[in-house]
Structures are given as structure tokens and as C-alpha cells.
Amino acid sequence: MAAAITRNFPNVKVDYARERRLKVTASPSEIRDVALFTRDQLGFDHISAVSGVDWIASNEFEVVYFVGSVSKPGYEDFVIAVAERVARDDPVVLTLIAVWPGAEYHERETHEMFGINFKGHPSNSHLILPEDWNDMPPLRKDYVSPGR
Amino acid sequence: MILATESEFSPDSDRIMSVSLGPQHPGAGHFRIRLWLDGDYLVRSEPDPGYVHRGEEKMGEYRNYTQNVPHLERPVILDSSNILLPYALAVDELMGNKVPDRAQYLRVIMAEANRIISHMYFLGIFGYFAGHTTMITWGMGDRDFWIDLAERIGGARVTFAYIIPGGVRNDMPGGLAEKGLKTCDWFDKRMDEYEKIFFRNPLVLGRTEGVGVLSREDAIALGATGTVLRASGVKHDLRRDEPYCCYDDFDFEIPSLNSGDSWARAYVALLEMRESVKIIRQAFKQMPAGPVRLKLGPQPRVPAGETYARTEAARGEMSYHLVSDGSPRPYRLKIGTPSFKNLAVLPHLLRNVHVADIPLIYWGLNYWPVEADR
Numbered sequence: 363m364a365a366a367i368t369r370n371f372p373n374v375k376v377d378y379a380r381e382r383r384l385k386v387t388a389s390p391s392e393i394r395d396v397a398l399f400t401r402d403q404l405g406f407d408h409i410s411a412v413s414g415v416d417w418i419a420s421n422e423f424e425v426v427y428f429v430g431s432v433s434k435p436g437y438e439d440f441v442i443a444v445a446e447r448v449a450r451d452d453p454v455v456l457t458l459i460a461v462w463p464g465a466e467y468h469e470r471e472t473h474e475m476f477g478i479n480f481k482g483h484p485s486n487s488h489l490i491l492p493e494d495w496n497d498m499p500p501l502r503k504d505y506v507s508p509g510r
Numbered sequence: 511m512i513l514a515t516e517s518e519f520s521p522d523s524d525r526i527m528s529v530s531l532g533p534q535h536p537g538a539g540h541f542r543i544r545l546w547l548d549g550d551y552l553v554r555s556e557p558d559p560g561y562v563h564r565g566e567e568k569m570g571e572y573r574n575y576t577q578n579v580p581h582l583e584r585p586v587i588l589d590s591s592n593i594l595l596p597y598a599l600a601v602d603e604l605m606g607n608k609v610p611d612r613a614q615y616l617r618v619i620m621a622e623a624n625r626i627i628s629h630m631y632f633l634g635i636f637g638y639f640a641g642h643t644t645m646i647t648w649g650m651g652d653r654d655f656w657i658d659l660a661e662r663i664g665g666a667r668v669t670f671a672y673i674i675p676g677g678v679r680n681d682m683p684g685g686l687a688e689k690g691l692k693t694c695d696w697f698d699k700r701m702d703e704y705e706k707i708f709f710r711n712p713l714v715l716g717r718t719e720g721v722g723v724l725s726r727e728d729a730i731a732l733g734a735t736g737t738v739l740r741a742s743g744v745k746h747d748l749r750r751d752e753p754y755c756c757y758d759d760f761d762f763e764i765p766s767l768n769s770g771d772s773w774a775r776a777y778v779a780l781l782e783m784r785e786s787v788k789i790i791r792q793a794f795k796q797m798p799a800g801p802v803r804l805k806l807g808p809q810p811r812v813p814a815g816e817t818y819a820r821t822e823a824a825r826g827e828m829s830y831h832l833v834s835d836g837s838p839r840p841y842r843l844k845i846g847t848p849s850f851k852n853l854a855v856l857p858h859l860l861r862n863v864h865v866a867d868i869p870l871i872y873w874g875l876n877y878w879p880v881e882a883d884r
Contacts, residue, residue, distance in 0.1 A: 464733025
């Protein structure tokens, strides 16, 4: 599976976290193609979770889409993490709702918690945070919880 | 149901009215759904979660791996063992812990007991909204026998903080297996009665059959999980597909139904409880002797790395994305809860239906607002 990805996308980085877990790091410009390939050619049909990581030391955000498969026999236990890194100063990435419709609320949560903008997302309003929240996105590392 | 304020009336049409369901109404949980109504007909809806957001993920970054145990189970106190299990698996994986066999069996027993405790609550509330008072009194009453059993093992009634990295907190008391097996035998008979009085009841069938039908394709594309996914004809369960702990030692089935309606989503829960009883019975009988936890010390050091651990909780796939930088605290702890994963299904089903069907669809999804908000 890793070979199939690197053959089609020579620029992406493929890591093994452990058996049945694969991490594919692509550039923000390439991620939609990688996602479509993961869905259509490899059979990963649904979003399991979308996570953001604030790598403040290298001034980057990481967006990770964990995708799984229920329809491809033999791959029910496999998770591919499709990841991209974007500069912290101008965090804009493309939405992947068109690839995995289930990503809608996951991306909205990542948007409000990290301040990462998903270009093409139908709604960027607050989902979990209060409507009038006007502080920094709370899961950024430089946001300090009140009282800490 | 709270009526809309004047400003929420749609400006471009006096025919469509926007109404809030929740967040204060007990029938909505701590959760709000915006409904757009045309008379008695629901045109579309939009979920508005977040009223019980606690910031669990941010809290996780301030506490060390041991301190994280008790607060991480708060979002879903009905299913508290199942939300801790993937956390323990993630930490065990990064630390390379070899968890003792007896601890694996105890983890499974608590996870399955919690699945029954959670499903009984779900069926009770679902029965209540189907207009069936017996199911809520039986549901709430009978779940107490499982809480009693879990209390003997975990020492608390709701939040046990029992499953921890490296094993479980303590061994179960001697002689408990007999009591557990008795509870299993009794509950098997009880489930036959639920089937007769609730699931085969013509009134319940009339209210729930064909209501809120979710097709197999939509369920997969929207990322549905748990009972919602299995009621739509997908036989996917991580206990069988990605066996963790010692689930591959047991003989059990993965129930699934094809109709994808509210009735099927509730009935799958009953079928799952039958399998849970089977697993608990086998676990009590086959349990090996030995230690139940590794000594990790009060402040375990987790080597730098990242992992994605997932398990099958009562409502579906529970997952943790754990990133460690080698410090005593997690660098990032993302909790992926099944209710949040099923959120996309809600506006998909809550459209073009009658107002009277809203509670049956909403509660049929087994959505738990606190779990979704974290």
C-alpha cells in the first residue's frame, strides 16, 4: 500500500507508526489528489477523526485526517493518517468534504480550535465554542487556560 | 420545545418558521437543534452542539498521564470504561507495556458491562420517546444490576477510573464470578421479555418502523459508527475487525440489520447486549490468574511518538490521537468520540419528516451531547 502511494505521488512522505497504521504526509497543494487516491484506489471510505497539532517550535500546524475502511475486505483494521503541514502565520488549507462528506463537522471543530481555515468549507462559524468567543483558538499552544 | 424568538422567524418567508429544540428541554439533552418548520413538517435542521464543552483535550495537555485518567471519563459517564480503554491502549503502545493477561480479561468484563449499562439507558430513553413507559422503568431498573456488578469490581457506581495504563486499578473480589454468572443468566431471560413487550409491540413497531431510514451508502460516506452503522447493514465492529485486549479469545457474533430505520438502531442494541452477556460469561469462566497491573510509578514517562488507538465503545468507534514529546504530559490528546462522528447523520435524517418523528430519530441515533462536546 505504501508502494502504491509513493509510486503515484513521489513527493509524499510515508511513515509506519506500527502495523496496520500508515501516515502519509503530503503538501497542502497535493492533499486533495492524495485523498482522492486513498478513497478511490485504496478503498478508504470514511473519516474516523480529524486532528490538529500545533507544532509551535517549528511554527507549523499539522492537520491529520484519520481514514478507515468498512467496505474493503481485509482492511477493516487499517487506518491511514493523511496529513499536511501549513505555516502558522497563514493557515489556509483546502477542505476535503468533497472527498469524505463526514469531514464537515470534524473540520469545523479543527477550524475553531486551531484557527486553521478550510477553504471551500460551507460554514466557518463556531460549532462547539460559544458564538461570542473572541479569544485566541484554545487548542493553540500559546493559549493559556484562565487560572494557569 | 422552546418557541423561536421573533428574530428567528425567517425574513424571506412567513411560511417557514425557525424553532429551537433545546438546549434546555430534557428531551434534547444539553444540545440544541435548529428546526425549520413548514407547519407540522420539518424542512431542514442544523445541530448546535457545544453547551457542555469542558475542554477535555486542553485539560489533557496540562495533566500527566496518570492525572488524565479520572477526568477523561467524565464526558461519557454511562460508558466510562470504554472511553478510558483506548487511552490506556494508546499509552501502553507508546510505552511498550506488556499488560498482564488477567488485566486484559478484567478490561473486557468492565467494557462489556459498561456497554450493557449504556445500552439499557439508551433503550429506556428511546422507549420513553416512543410512548412506552414500561421500557424506561425496566431499562433504568435493570441497568442497576449491572451497575452493582461493576461497582464490586471498580469500587464506584458510575465513573470507575478502573482501566488505567499498564492494566487495571485493582483485582476483582473473590467469588465475584459466581455472582456475575448469575446476573448473566437472569439478564438473558430479561432480554426475551424486552423483545416481547417492546420490540414486537405493534404500537412501537408502528411508531418506529420506516422512520429515519439511513441507507448503507450514506452511513458509510457520512462516517456513521456503532449501532447506527450496523443498523444500516454494515457488519463492522472493531472488537472483531481489529481485536484488542483479548477479544479474539471469545466466541461472539456481530449483529447487523438492513432496514436502517429507528427500530433497527434500537434492536441492534438489544442484539449487542446478548453478545456482551456471552462475552462476559466466557471471560468469567476463562479468566487466568496473575497480576493485574504493571508498576509504572506516579508519573510515567512516555517516549516521544504518536499513535492512533481506537476501540468499539457502546456508541461506536472511540479513538485517541496521542502525540507525545517525551515530557510527562501529552503534547496533544485528541479524543474522537462516536457521538461526534454520528453528528453528520443528524441533519441528514432530520429533514422532510413530521415533527412527531423528531424524537424517535434523534434518540434512535443514541447521541450523547456530553460525549460529542467533550
